[in-house]
Structure formats: C-alpha cells, structure tokens
C-alpha cells in the first residue's frame with residue numbers, strides 16, 4: 001500500500017500493521033522508483049490515488065488535474081512494463097449533469113463548461129478512464145474501470161466536504177446541519193465494505209478486463225432527506241439550515257441534481273449485492289463518531 005496521507009490518516013491502518021503480508025509506504029505516487037518497486041511486487045494494482053472531495057477540487061484545481069492525470073499515467077505505464085493487472089477507481093462524477101437516471105456505463109457524459117472548475121475533476125477522471133481502456137485495447141494490459149458512487153463508512157472525515165460524516169458530526173455536536181442549495185439534489189451512498197468487496201472480485205474476474213462498472217448502492221435519498229435521517233438515527237433534534245451554493249463552494253457552482261447507478265452490469269458479472277442500506281450505514285458512521293468522541 002502506498003499513501004501520501006494527503007487526505008487519509010495513518011490511524012486508519014493501525015489494526016493492519018501487524019498482519020502478515022501487509023506492507024505500506026508513506027509516499028506519493030510521484031515517487032516513481034518506489035512505485036516501480038511496489039508494482040513489481042504486486043499481482044494486481046488497485047489505483048485509488050486521486051484528489052478527493054468537491055471542496056478540495058474547487059479550491060485546488062491545478063493540483064486536482066495534475067494528480068489525477070499524471071499519477072494515473074505513471075501507474076499505468078509502470079504496470080504495463082510488468083504486465084500487471086490494474087483496477088482504476090473512477091467516479092460517478094464523470095456522468096456529469098446528465099438528466100437520464102439511472103446512469104449506465106455506456107451513457108453519454110454531460111459535462112459543464114471549462115470555466116466551471118468542478119467539471120475539471122470529471123474531465124480528468126474521464127481521461128484516466130480513456131487511458132486505462134486504451135492500455136487494454138492497444139497494449140493488452142488488463143485494466144478494469146470502476147465508477148464509485150459516494151462511497152461512505154466509518155473513518156471517513158468531513159473535512160473535504162463529504163456530506164455523511166459532516167451531517168453526523170454536526171448532529172452529534174448539537175448542530176446545525178448545513179444543507180447546501182435547496183437540498184432537493186439526491187445521492188446514493190455506497191458502503192465502503194461493499195465497494196471493497198466488489199473491487200477485489202472484479203480484480204480477479206476475466207470478464208471484467210477492458211470494462212467499466214458502476215459500484216455503489218441504488219437507494220436514492222435527497223440531501224434534505226439525509227439530514228432528516230441523520231437527525232432521527234442520532235436522536236439529536238438539531239436545526240437544519242440551508243446554505244447557498246455560492247457560500248459553500250464558489251460563485252456559479254453547479255451541482256449534480258440526481259446521481260443513481262444502474263448496477264445491473266456488476267450484479268450480472270460478480271453477483272454484487274449491497275449489504276448495507278442507508279440506515280445501516282448511518283448507524284455505523286454514528287457509532288464510529290460516538291466512539292471517537294473524547
């Protein structure tokens with residue numbers, strides 16, 4: 001495992017440190033000699049290193065674009081040298097603002113203009129997808145692209161904008177819960193344990209090579225609905241306030257209204273079934289923050 005801890009935390013792998021066969025390096029994927037060594041020693045490369053969180057992306061677009069494109073290009077090039085299988089984590093963000101719901105893997109991507117910084121993330125991840133699929137088509141490097149839909153669970157932090165840990169922490173701290181925009185935008189939240197299981201299964205399935213898969217959960221909830229649900233499950237009747245997008249992000253910010261995955265492809269190939277619905281996910285996240293509280 002290689003992680004520069006830019007958005008992660010070493011405490012998250014504390015329980016794995018003593019496990020046989022587990023090794024980790026605190027470094028960035030720009031450390032090419034180290035990356036080459038790690039790719040050499042691996043059977044499969046799970047490439048999850050990318051800029052994370054819409055807030056971070058709006059604040060640091062240059063870093064986002066560079067990290068996503070240069071990093072992926074490097075990982076694929078090194079993997080290709082050794083013929084190592086690669087699973088690339090992409091994002092539901094690539095579907096952009098398409099009105100067609102649910103999103104299927106072969107749908108058109110509908111992105112906003114280049115003057116709106118948010119879309120640079122989708123665009124950079126779309127380039128990553130093209131690269132991974134091209135390495136398969138042109139160089140026979142076995143690659144698989146996985147589009148993740150709002151992956152959540154214990155240990156995720158709210159610092160980079162992720163709504164579930166933010167709402168839970170806000171509720172436990174006495175509120176208010178900050179809903180951006182009118183709150184009628186919706187999302188589907190996938191449990192991290194389900195997502196990891198899917199990544200592992202796709203990595204060893206021949207039928208996944210050269211393919212793109214949606215992975216997550218298809219239970220849709222509006223952000224207003226999520227705020228209500230967090231109040232109920234925490235038992236904290238805190239106020240809910242609405243914050244205009246331009247205050248939360250930047251002037252002219254465009255959100256995605258609905259984002260729902262069509263999960264048929266991954267279900268048909270590996271029998272993928274989410275084990276955690278939203279209530280169960282929220283209970284786990286709430287339990288995590290309650291336990292972490294001093």
Ligand code: UDP
Pocket residue numbers: 053054055150161162163164166167178179180181185187223255256
């Ligand atoms: N959001 C919100 N309040 C917050 C953080 C996020 O209302 O404190 C909204 C955000 O505007 C978006 C949704 O929750 O519509 C999901 O945001 P997140 O950053 O978790 O993921 P995204 O789907 O934007 O990648």
